Amino acid sequence: MYGQFDLITLIALIVAVAAILKLRSVLGHRSDEDEQRVERLKKREAGQRAAAETASADVITMPRRDRDPLQPVPAVEAPANNAEARIKAFSVVDPSITNGLLEIANLDTSLDPESFLTGAGRAYEMIVSAFAEGNRRALKDLLSREVYDGFVAAIGEREVREETVEQQFVGIKKADLVEAELKNGVAFLTVRFISELISAVKDKAGEVVSGDTQTIKSVTDIWTFSRDVSTAKARANPNWKLVATQAPN
Template sequence: MYGQFDLITLIALIVAVAAIIKLRSVLGQRTDEDEQRVERLKTREREAAQRPATETASADVISMPRRDREPVPAAPAAEVAGPSVEAKIRAYPVQDPAVTAGLLDIAKFDPALDPDTFIAGAGRAYEMIVSAFAEGNRRALKDLLSKEVYDGFTSAIADREARGETIEQQFVGIKKADIIEAEVKNGTAFVTVRFVSELISATHDKSGQVISGDAQRIKDVTDIWTFSRDISTAKARSNPNWRLVATQAPN
């Protein structure tokens, strides 16, 4: 019995030793592919060590590899055309249909006319003019006013300065702005806008005393201003700027 057991044990040991020798022979060898992998790893480590700090810092940004032949991207789909100028003008709310007719007449010469865009620009001009007049800033007024209106504004500023008066003013904002007239005369476009704005304004005399207005109260102010622009020729139309040509008090 013991001899049989020893024989079986001996055979098992021989098989185990043979398996270990075979396994070691396999694990201990490097194939050509293994050598190439190790070499590539060493190369990457050397390159990483030689990179500048800025490049290393951005190493988490991964650029996807490009194909040798990238497919040509498809042309973007054509943008959906927006409303026409005529549609924008007809959609603009007015109390008098003559305003719509006048805007359409202007659009025949100026196809880019957009009532909403015009009102936005007129509102910015209104704020600049009101603020520049209060400050006595003649230079700012000159580019925004016609000669006649400019002369009237600067004359009022000069009279105010001669009396030693100053205006303390804060422009709060425009509550409402509407186009109330529009027409073309002799190649010149005229658009009249009614502004309802909020101002804090007080006029001080030379001693600093308030003689009109209130520096602590917001006041609603209504102005009716007419802007014009020469649209008679292509050269004239290349200048997109409108100028204030008339002011009037509300009825």
């Protein structure tokens, strides 16, 4: 009985193993089409992973064009207390300069004396260089009408004499704010520039008639810049113009 049972059990095991092997051989078999499908899936997954890694490592966001145009953001003026703090921290030789700056800041809270001096220095170099070159177009946007007319007249006289200016702007050694006031809503800031130039005037034959092409000369100029700060519309224009020049005392 036990032998019979063992024989039946053994036959059943053999049949089960054969069935498993048959099923495994069927399920484990891949056709050429299956292989190609698997390869395509692998490539797609690899491409998606690479794109995700690249996007997360180096993203450049381009401007988005919405259906409705974005409304411009209005300029926000700096708080008055910040302007007051900047002005009081600004070093001056005359307390009246601070008072004048504070008066201007009551209308224009964006006023920053340090930033103004930086911009005035750039304007000074541009104006001096444009005048030497006789570049009327460059001067027009930087000068008031009266000052522009004076500069252009001097350039014209030089051209009549057939003289040219050979100039090299070395740099500004010092720029000090020496006056600040507000008149009828217009701000006036006066700066003393001490600069270094190499400058010479030559006649039509190329001979030097004044100055020197080799020597660095120290030059002092006192220039006054102005800007309308009376209204929000006027303050939207941040540009200062040269309105007066004077020789040092």
